[in-house]
Amino acid sequence: MNNLTLKQMRYFEAVAEHRHFGHAADAVGISQPALSMQIKDLEATLGAQLFERASRQVRLTRLGEDLAPRVRAILRSVDEVADLARSSQQAMSGRVRIGVIPTIAPYLLPSFIGHLTRDHPTLDIHIRETLTPKLITELGDGRIDAAIVALPVSEPSFEEVAIFDEDFVLVRPDEDADRPVPAARDLAKMQLLLLEEGHCFRDQALAFCSMRSALPREGLDGSSLSTLVQLVGAGIGVTLIPQMAVAVETRSANVSVARFDAPCPKRTIGMIWRKTSPLADQFRVIADSVKKAASALP
Amino acid sequence: MNNLTLKQMRYFEAVAEHRHFGHAADAVGISQPALSMQIKDLEATLGAQLFERASRQVRLTRLGEDLAPRVRAILRSVDEVADLARSSQQAMSGRVRIGVIPTIAPYLLPSFIGHLTRDHPTLDIHIRETLTPKLITELGDGRIDAAIVALPVSEPSFEEVAIFDEDFVLVRPDEDADRPVPAARDLAKMQLLLLEEGHCFRDQALAFCSMRSALPREGLDGSSLSTLVQLVGAGIGVTLIPQMAVAVETRSANVSVARFDAPCPKRTIGMIWRKTSPLADQFRVIADSVKKAASALP
DNA sequence: GGTTGTTCATAACCCTGCCTTATCGAACCC
DNA sequence: GGGTTCGATAAGGCAGGGTTATGAACAACC
Structure with missing residues (x-):
C-alpha cells in the first residue's frame, strides 16, 4: 500500500x-x-x-x-x-505564539507589543493569556512557542531566562494610609484578600506571609487583581499586588499603596521556551524587549 | 508556499x-x-x-x-x-481490558488467565471485577473492551456470545442433608439468603423462586457468595450458589449441597463487546479459552 | 412508528501536482 | 574544442486528492 x-x-x-x-x-x-x-x-x-x-x-x-x-x-x-x-533565514520575523500569565499580561503587554512590532514589523505576535500550568502544557505540546511567567518553572526540557524582578506592594483602604506598614507575619492575621486557586501570584503572596495555604473563605477569592483592589476599596480587607499593577489598578479606588521595608516581597518574571526550539535567539531578543518595556513603566 | x-x-x-x-x-x-x-x-x-x-x-x-x-x-x-x-495488529497481543461479574470472577479467572497467558504470552489482560450495570456503562464508554456476564444483556450496540450454562445448586445446613430437595416454590417460604441488591445473581435466584422481589430483611443480604455459605453453615437459612462456586465455597463450611430436579435453575454466562470493536476476533478466541477453562473445572 | 436529523461512507468528477523522458547549459577534463 | 558529467528546465501523461452529491445506518422526535 x-x-x-x-x-x-x-x-x-x-x-x-x-x-x-x-x-x-x-x-x-x-x-x-x-x-x-x-x-x-x-x-x-x-x-x-x-x-x-x-x-x-x-x-x-x-x-x-x-x-x-x-x-x-x-x-x-x-x-x-x-x-x-x-x-x-531571517531573524525576528514570522509567527511567534507567546503565553503570558494574567497577573502580568494587562500591565506589560500594551507597551511591549508596541515596542516589538515597531522594531520588527515582520514579526507576527500571537498572545495567549492563561495560568502557568496551562501555559506549561501548551508549551510542551507546541501550541505556543514561549511563555512569560514567574520563575522558576524548573522543567528540564525548558530553557528559562529571567527578565526582571517586581516588588509586591500592600494595598489598604484609604483611611489606613497613615498607619505603619505591617510586617510580613502580621499580614497573616489581617483579612488578606487573594486571587483564586491556580494563580501563581496567590501562592507567592502566601509564601511571603509564611503561610502554607489559606483557610478557605467563601467568596473572598478574587478572579483578578482588579477585583481584589475594588474589594479593598470597599473596606473588606487588604491585599498584595505587583508593583507593575499599581498604576492601572489603584487609579480609581479609595485605596492607599504602601511599600514594604526590607525584605521586600518580590518575584522574578522570566521567559521560557523548549530547549529544542529553533527560535531561541529570537526569544532572547524578545525578552530584552520585554525588559525595556517593563523598565519604562511608571 | x-x-x-x-x-x-x-x-x-x-x-x-x-x-x-x-x-x-x-x-x-x-x-x-x-x-x-x-x-x-x-x-x-x-x-x-x-x-x-x-x-x-x-x-x-x-x-x-x-x-x-x-x-x-x-x-x-x-x-x-x-x-x-x-x-x-498481530492477533492476540496487546492490552485487553475485560470486566467480570463478582459471582464468576473468583472461580473462573485463575485457570482462565493461566490458560490464556500461556497460549498468548504477548497478551496483556487487565481484569475489572464489578456488577453488571457498571460493566455495561464502562463497556459503552470504552473504559473496558469486553465483559463476561450473565446473558442476556440485550444492548443493541453490543455483540453477545454464550460461553457456557451453569446450574444453581442448593446449599443447606449439614443436618438437612437427608431431607428431600424442596421444589422451587417452596424455597420462597424458607429463609433464603441472597446477595445484595445489584448482583445479577440475586435476581436470577429470585426468578427461579418465581418471586418478583424479596422483602427487605435487614442484615440477611450477603456481599459475596462466600458470606452466604458461611451464614448457611451457621444455621441462618439456605441459599443458592452457582455450580462453579461449589468447590471453592463449600470446602470448609458445615453445609450440604443438593442439586435440583428438573427443571434445574441455571444461567447462561457469555461475553459481550461493542459491535464496532476491532478486537472482536480476539474476543471470540478468548471466549473459547474461557469455555475450555470452565469445562475443566470440577 | 414514520419522519427527520446526524454522521460517516461511497460515488462521480475534476484538477492539481508529481513523475517520466528529452533536452539544455555550465563546468571540467583531456 | 570535443567529450563528459551533472544539475536545471521543458513538455506531457497519469493519478492522487479534492470537491459536491448521495447513500446507509442509526438515534431521536413528534
Missing part, C-alpha cells in the same frame, strides 16, 4: 482530538469525505484500525491511542524544522 | 547522504529531475537553500546541516509508527 504522509497524520491528529469526522474536517479545512478517505487510506497502510466508528461516537482504538502521542510529536518536530529554517 | 512533505524529507535525506542528485535519485527510485524539483520545492517552502550546488560537488549549507539530523529523527519516528502499527 501507499506510504504514510504528513497530511494523513495531521488529519489523524484532528480526528483524535475532535472525535468527530465532520468537526475535524472543518478544523483542517477540507471536506468530510476527503478526510474520511485519508483516514481510511492511513488505516489501510498501517493495516489496522485507528478509530472505532460507533453510532454518534468516534473512539480511538488501542493502537490509535498508542499512536496519537507519537504522531503529535512528529508533527511538532516538523513544525520545528520549518521554524528553524525560517529563523535561520 | 506548499507544505513540507515526508517525501521531500526522504529525498533531502538521500541527497544529504550521497551529496549527489543522480545517485540520490537512484537510491530513492525516481528520476533525477523529479528529485531536483522536489528539493527545489522544499527549499522554496523553507525559504532558504539547503544545498550549495558547486561544480561537481553538492554541499550542505549551514541550514541543511542543522536540519539533517532533525529530518532523520522525524523519518525514523515515522518508521517506528509504521512498525508499531504492524506489530500491534
